[in-house]
Amino acid sequence: MTPSTESSHAGLGGQDAQLAFARRMDRIDGLAHYRRQFVGTDGVGDATPNPFAYLDGNSLGRPSLASVARITEFLTHDWGTRLIRGWDEQWMDLPLKIGDDLGRAALGAGPGQVFVGDSTTVLLYKLARAAVDYRRIDTEPVRTEIVLDTDNFPTDRYLLEGIAAERGLTLRWIHADPASGVTVDQVRQAVGPQTALVLLSHVAYRSGFLADMRTITELVHTAGGLVLWDLSHSVGSVPVELDLCDVDLAVGCSYKYLNGGPGAPAFGYVRRDLQDVLTQPIQGWMGTKDVFTMGPGYVPADGIRRFMSGTPAIVGMLAMQDTIAMIEEAGIEQVRAKSVALTEFALSLVDTWLVPLGVRVTSPREHTHRGGHVTINHPAMRQVTKTLWEHDVIPDFRGPDALRIGLSPLSTSFVETFEGVAAIRDVLRGVLLGQSGLADGAEAGRSTPAGL
Numbered sequence: 430m431t432p433s434t435e436s437s438h439a440g441l442g443g444q445d446a447q448l449a450f451a452r453r454m455d456r457i458d459g460l461a462h463y464r465r466q467f468v469g470t471d472g473v474g475d476a477t478p479n480p481f482a483y484l485d486g487n488s489l490g491r492p493s494l495a496s497v498a499r500i501t502e503f504l505t506h507d508w509g510t511r512l513i514r515g516w517d518e519q520w521m522d523l524p525l526k527i528g529d530d531l532g533r534a535a536l537g538a539g540p541g542q543v544f545v546g547d548s549t550t551v552l553l554y555k556l557a558r559a560a561v562d563y564r565r566i567d568t569e570p571v572r573t574e575i576v577l578d579t580d581n582f583p584t585d586r587y588l589l590e591g592i593a594a595e596r597g598l599t600l601r602w603i604h605a606d607p608a609s610g611v612t613v614d615q616v617r618q619a620v621g622p623q624t625a626l627v628l629l630s631h632v633a634y635r636s637g638f639l640a641d642m643r644t645i646t647e648l649v650h651t652a653g654g655l656v657l658w659d660l661s662h663s664v665g666s667v668p669v670e671l672d673l674c675d676v677d678l679a680v681g682c683s684y685k686y687l688n689g690g691p692g693a694p695a696f697g698y699v700r701r702d703l704q705d706v707l708t709q710p711i712q713g714w715m716g717t718k719d720v721f722t723m724g725p726g727y728v729p730a731d732g733i734r735r736f737m738s739g740t741p742a743i744v745g746m747l748a749m750q751d752t753i754a755m756i757e758e759a760g761i762e763q764v765r766a767k768s769v770a771l772t773e774f775a776l777s778l779v780d781t782w783l784v785p786l787g788v789r790v791t792s793p794r795e796h797t798h799r800g801g802h803v804t805i806n807h808p809a810m811r812q813v814t815k816t817l818w819e820h821d822v823i824p825d826f827r828g829p830d831a832l833r834i835g836l837s838p839l840s841t842s843f844v845e846t847f848e849g850v851a852a853i854r855d856v857l858r859g860v861l862l863g864q865s866g867l868a869d870g871a872e873a874g875r876s877t878p879a880g881l
Contacts, residue, residue, distance in 0.1 A: 444851070447778060451843035454774070460767050463755055463839040467491040467688075470840060482849030484824040486837025487662060487802040490688035493755075496748035503747055515743075521720075524694075524741045525734065527750060531687075531696055534757035536660070536679070537670035542701055544733050545683070545746050549661060549695040550584050551711070552680045555736060556697060557626060558592055559707040560655045560678060564625040565596070567706070572625035572654065578603040578611045582634045585659055589628060598625065608791040610638025610798075616645050624654035631669065632662035632800030635827060637772075637792040639667060639800050643674045650675065655703075661685065664696075665752065666768050666801035666838060668761045671698055678703070686801065686837055689749035694742045704732055713738030755839055764838045769796045771836040771846055775803050778850040783807075786857055791831065802835040809860045813853060816860075822852040 455461055464470050469480060469491055483491065507515055524545040531545075532538030547555070557575075564572045575598055577589050593600050603619050605611045610633045620627060627649045632639050642658065649656040657678040663669060665686030671679055679698040683689030699707065708729075714720060715737040718728045729735040756764055772792075779790060789806045793799040807813070807830060814826040825833040832853070836846060 443781065447781070448844070448847055451774070451847040454770065454843040458767065458843070460759055460763060460839060461842065463759065464842055466495065466755070467493050467840040468497060470842075480821045480823050482822045482845050482852060483841070484822070484834045484836065484846075484849045486841060487666075487685050487833065487835030488825050489684055489691060490686060490752070490837055491840045492690060492748060493688055493751045495751040496688070496690075499751060500744070500747050503744065508744075520741070520743050523743060523746065524737065527746055527753070528696060528733070530750070530753050530757070531664075532671075532698070534753050535664055535669065535687075535761050536698065537668070537672055537674075538698055539672055539701070541733055542671075542704075543696055543698050544737060545694050545696045545749075546715075546737050546741050547694060547697075547739075548692075549659075549680060549682045550588065551738075552695045552697045553585060553628075553657070553659070554588050554592070555709045555711055555738070556657055556678045556680060556699065556707075557588060557628060558596075558710045559736075560626045560657060561592060561596055561598060562710075563703075563707050564655060565598070569653070572623055573597075574599050574601045574621075574623040574625060576601045576603065576616070576619045576624055576627040576654070578605040578615075578629060580605040580607050580610070580633065580635060581628070581630055582659065582661070585628055585630065599623075605633075607633075607635050608638075609793065610636060611640055611645075613641050613644050613648065616648050620649055620652035620654055622653065624649065624652050626655050626657060628657045628659065630659040630662065632660075632667060634662050635791075635831065636804050637662070637800040637802045637833075639663070639793070639798050642669070642676065646674050646676055661695075662800055662802070665756055666764065668765050671700075676700065683746070683749045685835075686752075686839075687749045688752040688837075688840075689746065693745045693749060697736055699733060699736055704735065707736075709736050709738075711738045715739060715741065752839065759839070767838040768801045768836065769799075771838065771841060771843065772796065772799060772801065772803050772834075774843055775834050775836060775846050775850055778847065779803070779805055782850065782854040783857065786854070786861060788857070801838070802833050804831050804833050806830050806832070807857065809857060809864075812860055813856045816856045817852060820852070822849055824849065824853065 527545045528543035529540045532543040575589050603615045646656050655677040660679050660681030664681045682695045683693045712727045716735045718730045791806050792804045810830050810832040
């Protein structure tokens with residue numbers, strides 16, 4: 430549902446109609462009650478001033494009230510009174526329990542295939558190295574190529590450059606259009622008899638482009654390679670069907686739509702039939718068959734535990750449990766439906782208010798090809814973002830000129846989206862007036878968005 434063309438015209442009447450639409454959408458939103466369960470949304474449980482509009486849930490999600498209580502209880506009771514006994518009582522298996530919960534709620538993954546532990550970077554390294562070693566050394570020495578794209582997140586690219594250098598492999602680059610992402614045809618042309626591994630992001634971090642996981646995975650398998658999906662910008666916002674798509678490997682972070690908190694550990698997925706044939710390269714004591722034997726040599730555990738390495742970051746994985754529970758309760762399809770509605774509304778506001786000011790939309794227009802965020806570009810966006818942050822309107826900037834509007838379905842309202850885009854409009858308008866000489870540039874750059 431989007432505002433009618435008649436009610437979307439610029440000017441005060443158009444703005445009133447857009448605001449009325451946002452309020453109506455919030456009233457009929459079946460997920461609206463989840464918003465009140467997060468710190469800093471309606472003032473509940475938060476003694477500090479709330480951000481006027483938080484548009485960066487795709488970078489760092491809000492904490493939930495339940496997580497505040499959970500972490501407090503952990504500090505005062507689980508850790509505070511149980512102390513070292515906590516490992517025997519629950520902590521040792523927590524990375525696998527949370528992994529199963531996440532797989533069931535948001536990943537379309539059966540039990541025993543998902544674990545939590547290490548950062549996204551470390552997990553990407555472990556699974557990518559394990560994959561290329563298995564394909565090239567253990568099975569087919571001719572498979573000397575890793576396929577990746579030029580617009581993937583820097584860590585993904587840097588890691589594969591390092592692995593290629595370590596293992597004497599060649600990188601085969603897909604030159605992705607930042608506005609459209611990696612297409613099926615590009616993958617078809619890139620893979621072949623020499624392909625060992627393909628690493629792609631399910632949702633592109635820059636544009637929000639949603640890749641065709643099922644078809645691309647089939648293409649890679651037909652070519653004889655393995656595929657590793659980065660789910661960092663899709664988990665918790667976009668339905669993922671790892672088992673149905675026959676995905677080999679996947680990794681994703683937990684501090685975006687899963688609200689795990691700054692630096693919360695990532696999760697890894699290894700398809701069941703690959704678990705006992707892949708050798709992960711970071712052999713730590715938590716991945717051994719008997720953790721407390723402390724034997725002279727490394728003997729890997731059976732199943733998914735063998736992909737763990739060091740002592741799990743228990744405190745860091747507490748908060749994500751509450752959002753995972755919300756997603757399971759609401760249903761990931763309903764979460765996705767609201768995500769689509771939010772991004773469609775944001776795009777209608779951008780088209781009405783910002784495109785006439787010279788803004789370009791560089792996210793896919795079709796919601797079937799778009800994840801949970803919208804990217805807009807303008808040469809003034811660095812200055813616009815700085816001013817917005819000073820006034821507690823928080824989008825995300827990506828150089829050289831991109832502003833990302835990240836809308837987290839469980840914690841973002843339609844009115845908040847309206848207010849945020851309206852603030853972007855007001856600040857951009859002020860900057861442009863300053864540049865034109867019609868207003869003092871310094872003052873224009875610091876102009877306060879209307880309503881703040």
